[in-house]
Amino acid sequence: MSAFQLENVTLRFGSLAAVDSVSLSIEPGEQVAFIGPSGSGKTTLIRLLNTMRRQDEGSLSVFGENVIEFSDRRLRELRSLVATIPQHLGLVPNLTCLQNVILGKGGSRGTIRSIRDLIFPAHDDQLAVHEILDRVGIEEKLFERISNLSGGQQQRVAIARALFQEPKALLADEPVSSVDPARARDTVKLLTELSKERGFTLGVSLHHLELAREFFPRLVGMRNGKVVFDGAPESLSEEDLEALYELSDEEMMEDA
Template identity: 40%
Template structure:
């Protein structure tokens, strides 16, 4: 089985502060993995490293065999186009309709960029695909609604449709239910995991809820103090072992952006 994401002894530092201290793992194509760890363990730094937003001190990251460190700007854009994102804060454009936000998923394939995503130059095929993506997440009847007219769960569904529009091979979901109530959060996870499995995608999803991680994940990677502490298939996970990720935590990342990790 080919590898979707490979991390080889990844290290990231901010000055003298070591944030990632030799992180290594391999996610095969088609596997859904949950990344766990307490605030400040380095999860967000790792997630930013996966698309080249963090400079590695040493080590290597490969996405479907392509090394980020060796990629030219053109190659890096190509690698990023195969990676779809679902964020905690939805990141929808408030002035655009749900339909137009979904069209944004195709922006990376167009020289005209945003104009195509506003529907000004989008092809009939792309417009039909955007509607199909909204239908897939149960939001076709809200296509012309702006984000302010939608609930949090509905906004996250639109964000998932936008990710689908991109046609990614790898999904990075960073706390996708942190802004939702428990009922809406479970509905979003049901939808997200169903789509990932039906499409044969690979996913790395950060969560804090241990019960949901055990319920949805094929495998769990647990981080503590910048290192991988647990890496096991869900059937082999000891729940008591998971709890140790949150005991005696030493914060390794003092950067402000890690606070929400």
């Protein structure tokens, strides 16, 4: 059973196919980087994979289940199985790291329980969060408010929040867009190490091609909603790169 299986999946915004007839399988435990220029459909693909969006055409299964057949309840369960780190992290600035991480399980625990967990975190949760913050290197920030942390530290809290869900898959959309190159490298390295350690499937969209090549055994390259490359970084040729990133005549005209 694949973690994600797409067959001819299309999602349109008006007349634009943001994801255009994509067929793709991602196996449990695989680590995949989604690359490609701005507007190529990476974020839209991630939203299909985490079921925040439904496809217009084609079929998509997540861990063996066809998403079209999901009930709302099953969707909620699935969303805790597939953790997502959005580009802007989605942390609550006035709450502490502990509270933000605990909120990660909110979806699967129900409203009343999550409010109680937030105000009176259970001892077990506190220990678990402490252990996770330790693993991501910011254990001393347990009771610190998010607004007092640097961008790189906030990324680590967002990773911790996803880990706390004990997901079977973790999707991260441009997780390193707002930090310096050294910290970006550390974060990508951490994500791939965690995926190996804990066995979850990892899908990350990345503008940093070099980081994608260094840390991911599989790259999926998108252009205009289509997958135009799918393979190991060693097999990404100059022609592939041109097909992915080179400006078309039309785009050059727009720039002129």
